[in-house]
Amino acid sequence: MEKRRLGTSDLLVSTLGLGCMSLGTEQKHAVNMIDEALEYGINYFDTADLYDFGLNEKFVGQALKKRRNDIILATKVGNRWNDAKDSWTWDPSKVYIKDEVKESLRRLQTDYIDLYQLHGGTLEDNIEETIEAFEELKQEGVIRYYGISSIRPNVIREYVQNSFIVSVMMQYSLLDRRPEESALPLLHDNGISVVARGPVAKGLLTEKGEQKLAAFEGKGYLDYSGTELAKTIEEFRHVRPTHSLNSTALQYCLANPTVASVVAGASSSLQLRENVKAVEASPLQPTEISKLQSIFKANQYEAHR
Template identity: 35%
Template sequence: MLPARALGTLAAPAQGLGCMGLSEFRGPVDERRALRTVHRALDLGVTMLDTADIYGRGRNEELVGRAVRGRRDRVVLSTKFGIVRTDDPNERSVNGRADYVRRSCEQSLRRLGVDHIDLYYVHRIDPATPLEETMLALAGLVAEGKVRHVGLSEASPEEIRRAHAVHPVSAVQSEWSLWSRELEAEVAPTCRELGIGIVAFSPLARGILSDGFRTLDDLAADDDRRRNPRFAEQNFDRNLLLVAALRDLARECGATVNQLALAWVQARGADVVPIPGAERPEHVEENARAVHLSLSSDELRRIEELSPAEAVAGFRLDRCRAQMLR
């Protein structure tokens, strides 16, 4: 089993599993392999599973629900609401109205096949709805026992404070990796001041901080990362050079590049839980071994010098997702 970390008052394993790519966005879907991947994660103690109602248009929650049957009491189950998809893949809106919060929760509970959600995130904060309305609706769901803990995703320091003043926020989820460090300036200090944990999504920069890529041909034709600026042809090769710079150090540490990158995120603090995505059981196994990789202060410094965030080519999000950040 993995050591525990605290996300507010929620105990979670030191590493979780981002389940998004098991149902969409990462090329062809193989549900049998996806179930094996989740089961392998649970066997290894990677018992925090992260999904959302929009992943696969609900299919990801259904998949996760099937995967945890018979093991529900061992799992920290987290999902999200608030992003509304249309038939246009480049179009998304947000909804934080109280009636939508309740309806979304009921639908997620049915898809997951459970009676409560351990950590329920506001996926994106709705600028057209008072944040207090959204949080009061979540507080009601907590009072009813349908939600145990509340989280925010990609929230600003001001939004975190406003939300936490209405109902305790246990975790803030945001991108945090060796290459994406924007939250270190204000978001992370705000969370720590308020006793809120941090869940780091894309801790491997959508997989590029690994040995998994050599050319863009390694991506399936319908892989969503082909739209990401860091995977754009003019940026990809430059970014791979930053990955290559880490390989010798990884070997010195008896690790792979992705284990080095994950260990760097884990070293940001005992209140940080990275949730790397994985589409195969062997990827989960490799990622989980990073939990036991302890890096010295000198090694952490060398990682940052070899692959500095300011040298990365391309913004971390594609245009559609970037428009949702205010």
């Protein structure tokens, strides 16, 4: 599988990353899925301390501990479960980050994290303190690089200007082209990569997309009404009739030079195989990209600008 450099780092990540959140809470299944991903050449695995109260990190650590040198391990921090485990609060403080990384290392059964990501962020945070925490962890050798997971343009700008992040994880798909307005150009100009999550938009941009439309009929999706969504998906189906819709959706994200990897969840072997085939399919031609952009809205962020 093709590998791309993550920002200015020396991390070479597979163009398809495994979003581990969808692995579930049964260890044997989770480990088998990770083993299968490794066989396909996936080397980038993304988890978070938030997922299943840390259980997800435990599964990932168990599955990857014997392949540690062969993989790029990414996790996230900032969301803090309460004692009752029924909600969480946002905590980007230096104290919490430096304490919580120890817990992630323990669960992941490793002594370092390749990419440690802030799992959110607001302008009300003490951003200087948060950056200081990540920089200290780098100096201590606990993490190799750090990034943020955010869709807020104003927060992204702050980290671009004041930190040494190598990546931003953000939602990006044909149905959510908001990053194209300013975030992608800004990150590209500063040598920072995007890790795209949600590339198939809750399954709407897959072969099963028509079956999923009913769930969006009343509420729509972002700035698409239910009617607009159905019409757009129908037009989408005819752009590359000899390729799967999944491949067209993922190849659209990968066509942007700022995108290093698309992180897609997979709860079954079939989904995983489909995602692998999608990133290994033929890249989009310029005419196909133009056609897709004429079909899908060039939507923009309305908040946090």
